[in-house]
Amino acid sequence: MNPFIEIITQPDNIAIVIMIIMVSFFMAWAFQQAFENDRRLAAGLPVEGENDNFVDTFKPLVRIELIIALVVMVGLTIWSIAIDAPLEEIANPTITPNPAKAPWYFLGLQELLVYFDPWLAGVVLPSLIVVGLLAIPYIDINPKGNGYYTFAERKYAIIIFSFGFFVLWLLLIVIGVFFRGPGWLWYWPWQEWDHARVVFEPTKDLTSVIGIDSRSIPGIIIGGIVVVSYLVGGMVAPYLYWKKNNPELLKQLGMVRYITITFLFVTMMSIPIKMILRLVFLVKYVWIIPWFGGINF
Amino acid sequence: MKRLPEITDKVKKNLIWKSIFRRDYRNTIRDRAQAVFGNVFLHLHPVQVRESAVKLRFTWGMGGITFFAFIILVITGVVLMFYYHPSVDQAYTDIKDLEFQVPYGVILRNLHRWGAHFMVIVVMIHMFRVFMTGSYKAPRQFNWGIGVFLLVLTFLLSFTGYLTPWDQLGFWAITVGTNMGAATPFLGYQGPFSEFLHITPYNDIRFALLGGAQVGGNALLRSYIWHCVAIPLVSIILMFVHFWRVRKDGGISKPQK
Incomplete structure (x- = not known):
């Protein structure tokens, strides 16, 4: 089979394919709404939701929560019927798989090991990610763009956050999952994994x-x-x-x-x-x- | 069918029914409000919400979906616990039993695993939405911080669950992950400055995580307890605070200009 198809159809990697689709969709939706509000702001119109009325929680909100819950439940059930969770051979400390990969959401950090020593890539930088996220509300003193999508009013905050989230976090995960093979060497999706390869x-x-x-x-x-x-x-x-x-x-x-x-x-x-x-x-x-x-x- | 109103009447005038539902629902303003604050689960919500909270465009429902995924994981997780022993001798065969012996065991396990992946994905998208709408700004700074801790706990929940099947995948993923602990400055035996504190493989952070110098039975038990008891407890407490603060900070964020 084509090695690319083989990689993306591995049961655990289907989650990453789903993630890529979902993240792309919501990224597009967020920026579309941000640009839409920017146009309104430039024209002196109120942003979306500014003149909201109140509606009852029961039932408009409860109804939509129930619908979403049902959709999620049906989706997960179909996913669970169609694809089986992987179970490999019983744990064996004497057989090291090559490559030995961390869970997919940590593969960005594992990819960092190529560029930094473990104390930086595995300890200091992850801690700084958490510290940085916690610091965001306190270091972003721009009062604009509070409670609505906008790009023009907070360009730098959005550019920096997007770079961190989409490139440094998600892109590195995708590289770790799809482009790293034995010996953590770079493999293009169309290349066959070669365990004897030495670079x-x-x-x-x-x-x-x-x-x-x-x-x-x-x-x-x-x-x-x-x-x-x-x-x-x-x-x-x-x-x-x-x-x-x-x-x-x-x-x-x-x-x-x-x-x-x-x-x-x-x-x-x-x-x-x-x-x-x-x-x-x-x-x-x-x-x-x-x-x-x-x-x- | 003529007797249907009679039957409903009988049911509703019944002492038991009345003890459960104190009053009739008549679709008045008062009753719609009562339906929310008279219900322990719904009273998390205000009686009325802004239109944006009902439209999918603004919130994408991501926070709620994350919470729903958590509920699915708790339910499937509890059922899985009936079939599982956190010991090196039994863990792997228990999972095999789920596959071949337990009715619907495969779907049960699949739901738990895919639900976990799903929760990690939606919690990240939730954070992205909150960032893009600037909803971390005053007065919601503190709640963003709670959210960051919940994000980390979600990763840790998924990570600790990885080892439980005791297969090659989990074993080596946990080995790779906890090796990072050994690289911690001062407190990991391979990390810088550790020599000053006389840190060895037998007293460093990694040892504390694994309950040993390598992944073994103690590590399996520890990850099981972190996964099933300790982290969920902390997560639930933080979720209470998170949801409470959403209400106290004025509900779903609205444009403030």
Whole structure:
């Protein structure tokens, strides 16, 4: 069978196909309503739902809840009749499957392991995702766009969130599910999985590109300068820019919010940067600290 | 058929019926309100809601669908527990029994597994909707935070359930997942700084998660208890808070300009 068909028809992966369809549909619906409201706002009209009347809970709301519940129940029942949950061989610690994959919703994080060491990819970055999500209501001080779909009134918030959700979370999951085979090597959907395949990718560290051993003292210092200046530079640059062009915004944000926003943003953007470094330039580490049990960036 | 009104009358004038339904339903404003606040399940709702709450366009019903998926999972999960022993010797054969011996056992297990996948999907879409409508903004900041914890708990519920069939899929998924615990800075034996705290494979976070240095019987028991008791309890408490705060923060969010 075509390996692509084989992968997407694996019982557990059907959930991901359903997810892709549902997420695409609701993404389109959200943005369609956002642009519709933007047109109304531009024309000075009220946004949808602004002049809502009240209706009884019993029965209009109760009725629609019941209908949705029935639809969901019927859908899940059909899914359960049509497709059986997988059950593999009994657990055996001596036989390691290749690839050994985490549950699908964690495959984005597992994909991060290609680009970051486990303490970052598996512990620090997931924690920062949770912290970042919790922080959203407190760092987004834009009072507009509260309670209705809009894009024009909160462009940056929506762009950043969408990048995180659709690219860094969902796209990495899709890559982990459909494009990673034995040895966590990249397989195109039309390629057959080959367990004997060995790819010799001579990855290097950033400083070895310019001929300095990344584990030597000069290499460590240069790597440190690069990482620290990325972090500090990324956090200071917007300050300088806004101070000149939009000092009012800085005043409204305040120092704590400013630091939180820029730190989370710089950390988030380090993921695509590290991915490009690794995939395009075959750079594995930017900064190696060989002490304390090894802290590598 | 002439006697049908007589029969309904008899049923409704009956002492038992009257003890259950205190009053007749006459489709008056008062009775429609009474139907909501006189019912323990419906009184989660206000008596009246804004039109947007009834239209699918705005909320997509995603929060409610997530809750409904949770209910399906609780019900199928409880039934599954009748057929399951969380021990290395029996877990796998119990699942095989579900497949070949228990009437409708296959559909029962399928419903639980696909329901779990479904819940993970819809809870993410729910979060996306709340973000896109800006519904986390004042006065709903705190409830967004509760929602973030519920999202994490949904992932953990699904993750802990992965091991229970005790097959290769679950075993290695949990091995891969909990290996991350070993990489925790300070508290995992492979993580940075752990040497200062004398952390070994036998006293680190991963050991605490698994009840051992590798996935075994203790890990199966632990994941079972987390999955069936501990995380659902915490989730239910947070759901109470989540739903309560939706009401207290003014119901489904409305345009505030």
